[in-house]
Amino acid sequence: MKLGSAAMSALCFGLGLTTPVTVEAVPVTFQVNLAVQTTLGAFTPGTDAVEVHGSFNNWGPGTALAPGDSDPSIYEGALDVSAASGSQVQYKFVINRAGALVWESDGVGPGGQQNRVFTNTTTAQTLPVVYFNNQTTPPGVTAVTFQVNLEVQQAAGNFDPALHTVECHGSFDSWGAGVPLSPRQDNTNVYLGTANVTGSPGAVIEYKFVINRAGSLFWEGNVGPGGPNGNRTLTLVAGSQELPVVYFSNLTNNPGAGISVTFLVSMAVLTARGTFDPSTGTVDVRGPFNNWGSPSGFILTNSPANPTLFAGTVTLSWTPGVLIRLQSTTSVTNGVWDDVPNTLGQASAVLVNDTFVDGAMFFRLTVSIQP
Numbered sequence: 366m367k368l369g370s371a372a373m374s375a376l377c378f379g380l381g382l383t384t385p386v387t388v389e390a391v392p393v394t395f396q397v398n399l400a401v402q403t404t405l406g407a408f409t410p411g412t413d414a415v416e417v418h419g420s421f422n423n424w425g426p427g428t429a430l431a432p433g434d435s436d437p438s439i440y441e442g443a444l445d446v447s448a449a450s451g452s453q454v455q456y457k458f459v460i461n462r463a464g465a466l467v468w469e470s471d472g473v474g475p476g477g478q479q480n481r482v483f484t485n486t487t488t489a490q491t492l493p494v495v496y497f498n499n500q501t502t503p504p505g506v507t508a509v510t511f512q513v514n515l516e517v518q519q520a521a522g523n524f525d526p527a528l529h530t531v532e533c534h535g536s537f538d539s540w541g542a543g544v545p546l547s548p549r550q551d552n553t554n555v556y557l558g559t560a561n562v563t564g565s566p567g568a569v570i571e572y573k574f575v576i577n578r579a580g581s582l583f584w585e586g587n588v589g590p591g592g593p594n595g596n597r598t599l600t601l602v603a604g605s606q607e608l609p610v611v612y613f614s615n616l617t618n619n620p621g622a623g624i625s626v627t628f629l630v631s632m633a634v635l636t637a638r639g640t641f642d643p644s645t646g647t648v649d650v651r652g653p654f655n656n657w658g659s660p661s662g663f664i665l666t667n668s669p670a671n672p673t674l675f676a677g678t679v680t681l682s683w684t685p686g687v688l689i690r691l692q693s694t695t696s697v698t699n700g701v702w703d704d705v706p707n708t709l710g711q712a713s714a715v716l717v718n719d720t721f722v723d724g725a726m727f728f729r730l731t732v733s734i735q736p
Contacts, residue, residue, distance in 0.1 A: 390445035393483070394491040395430065397458045400438035401500050407467070408460050408497075410437070415497075418468075419456030419480075421446045427459055439494055448485040455480040458497055469498050501605060502561055508605040509537075509562045511544065513574045514612045516554040523583065523656075524576050524613075526553075531613075535572030535596075537562040543575060555610055566603045571596040574613055585614045586657030614656050618684060626728075628665065643672045685712035688732045697727050 395417045402408035408415070416427030421444075430442035448454050457480055460467040471479045483492055502508050511533040518524040524531070532543035537560060546556035562570060571591035576583040587595025588611075599608060628650045635641035649662030683691075691708040694701055705728075708714045 389450075389487065390447045391485060391487065392443050392489040393446045393454075393485075394441060394443040394489075395428075395456070395458075396433070396439055396441045396492060396494040397430065398436075398439050398494055398496045399460075400496075401503055402460065402497050403438065404503050409462075413463075414461040415440045416459045416461055417442065417444075417456055418459055419454060421448060421454055421456070427461075429461075430458075443489075446485060450485055450487045452485050453482050454485050455482050457481055460497070473499050505565065506561045506563050507566075507601045507603065508559055509570075509599065509601075510557055510559045510605075510607040511546065511572070511574070512549070512555055512557040512608060512610040513546065514555050514610055515576075516612075517616045517618060518576065518613045519554070521616075528579065530577045531556045532575045532577055533558060533560070533572055534575050535570060537564075537570050537572065546574075562601060564601045566601055568601045570599050570601060572599065573597055574611075576613070583656070584659055586653055586659065588615050614653055616653060628663075630665065632667075643667055683712060683730055685710060686732075689730055691728060692731050693726055693728050695726060702729065702731070 397415060397417075399408045399410075399415060403410060410432070415430050417430060418424050418427040428442055428444045430440035433439040433441050446454060455474075457469045457473065459469070469481075473479075474481050481495070483490075513531065513533075515524050515526075515531060519526065526548070531546045533546060534540050534543040538544075544558045544560040546558035549555040549557050564570065569591075571589075573585045573588065573594075573596050575585070585597075589595055589597035591598040597611070599606075630648060632641050632643065632646075632648065636643060648665045648667075649658065650665060651658035651662045655663050683689075687710050689710065691705040691711075691714055692702040693705055694703065705714055
């Protein structure tokens with residue numbers, strides 16, 4: 366049929382608006398971690414294969430992936446993807462068990478989309494490692510990341526990063542070998558490590574951090590509500606959880622500098638009863654300032670003038686503030702706290718030790734309210 370001049374002009378105008386789309390084959394490297402599937406028995410290395418299928422070949426025969434050199438649980442492979450730059454390419458990983466294909470479930474894509482998606486580019490790209498079916502742990506297992514700050518322990522001489530290591534022990538491994546921790550990249554005072562903890566969501570797990578001094582274990586003291594040993598506790602959630610950073614033994618400042626505190630205890634009654642001999646017996650003080658006596662307590666000495674009265678001095682510290690002062694009391698239940706003189710705005714104080722000869726003395730930091 367012959368077209369009129371108007372029709373020809375319209376056709377030429379329409380053709381002139383069409384811009385050809387350039388499609389080039391660009392190498393894309395796919396990576397998938399099959400460690401969990403191997404643990405579950407859903408994938409057998411050396412027998413089963415894993416492939417990637419996608420819209421780049423109309424979901425046809427997949428491309429087989431191979432174990433990586435650095436981690437044999439991670440399978441990887443590169444193929445040329447022909448798609449316009451900036452276009453969305455969909456794909457999924459598939460386990461091939463002697464011809465029986467086990468596809469990833471729907472919803473593995475971003476935001477719960479049915480398929481995985483990546484944006485095609487004009488240059489080669491390597492996609493990040495993902496877990497098959499996005500399953501990072503087996504059912505009933507939570508990947509728990511433990512974190513502890515060792516800055517104070519290093520300042521106090523209890524931890525040397527060049528000689529010592531730090532671990533996390535707990536009921537999750539029957540208080541066995543523990544999980545080794547390593548320095549965090551953004552803060553080398555903080556050590557972290559991850560353990561796969563078996564248990565249902567809501568289960569309470571006890572644990573503690575331990576400094577390993579070439580085989581000699583230096584445990585935290587009473588740091589939490591767990592059991593008679595004051596263990597830390599966590600409540601499991603499903604999948605994975607990262608615990609907040611805590612200080613080893615909950616010490617947030619160096620007990621090796623600051624307030625001079627003298628401890629005194631009368632052993633007169635025990636001596637009179639015959640259960641203590643001042644000439645051969647020893648008395649020590651244990652608390653968070655010396656890790657509750659691990660590896661040893663703080664030994665007190667008795668006075669020649671009063672052999673049943675044992676005393677000793679320990680140094681504490683606090684972070685000063687213009688309105689912060691130190692207070693003391695002989696009982697935490699009577700609600701009466703007395704200001705320790707000359708401590709407002711200071712970071713240290715010399716305490717009068719004869720005020721607590723007959724019993725315990727408790728201290729606290731408080732904020733003075735200006736009128």
